């Protein structure tokens with residue numbers, strides 16, 4: 001099948017967030033402390049570019065057997081995962097960038113806007129989301145057709161990466177609260193996408209029960225890239241990967257390679273120029289004080305004990 005090249009409509013271009021281009025739902029915007037702009041959807045804190053209209057559409061999507069839907073809490077390696085998916089399914093080559101190849105229904109920044117466009121998209125349709133399990137694309141993933149992949153990362157690196165990326169950005173209302181304040185908001189589940197523990201554990205628990213949900217950890221992908229790509233490939237029904245193809249895929253998805261590559265780059269939007277920041281395990285050590293680290297470890301113990309889910313922090 002010939003892949004469809006999607007030309008972005010001017011309205012849908014990813015770029016600086018502006019309330020005027022999201023006027024359909026402007027009334028629901030909230031400005032929090034230090035100018036932190038957000039919306040509440042199903043009582044969860046969400047970015048302003050996730051409008052109620054688009055969220056409702058994302059819940060209405062009827063998934064198909066060939067669909068691949070991935071989700072993550074922000075800053076957990078989802079762009080990395082998406083490139084791996086495109087390479088494994090051979091659907092990357094004819095398209096111009098990751099962003100224009102993905103279908104991100106919940107966001108106003110998606111290149112495919114209408115239900116009809118999503119219906120007509122070439123297969124496999126690769127859907128991106130940053131929603132917790134109970135707000136997932138298509139309703140209840142475990143009862144749906146298609147395959148879901150969730151990528152998670154240790155929360156200390158997530159909150160660090162998130163802080164570095166989100167401060168001063170248009171879609172956070174140029175938030176300027178500083179690190180201590182940000183960490184407090186993260187712990188209270190008040191940053192965009194809500195409570196990290198709920199988000200990750202909701203997918204983790206679902207993945208233990210449902211065969212169509214694969215749970216991937218950023219740290220495993222970083223440490224044992226070959227084995228993790230093979231696990232993802234098997235889940236996607238692509239277990240016949242040759243050594244040659246495997247080497248080719250690995251050569252493209254390294255941090256430095258993706259940073260340079262035109263397909264994986266996020267284009268020329270100035271606000272995204274910090275996106276490929278470090279790509280490491282343990283960069284939280286440059287951000288947390290000892291006291292903050294101990295407080296956070298205690299919180300992780302309280303919120304995650306008994307879940308069977310563990311992360312590497314260095």
Ligand SMILES: Nc1ncnc2c1ncn2[C@@H]1O[C@H](COP(=O)(O)OS(=O)(=O)O)[C@@H](OP(=O)(O)O)[C@H]1O
Nearest residue numbers: 074075076077078079080161254255276277278279
């Ligand atoms: N190839 C590769 N290898 C290792 N790490 C990588 C790679 N590509 C992206 N990254 C790092 O992933 C972090 C961004 O995560 P997301 O893509 O989920 O971000 S977003 O929420 O969609 O904006 C962000 O992490 P930090 O560097 O810690 O900020 C990216 O640098």
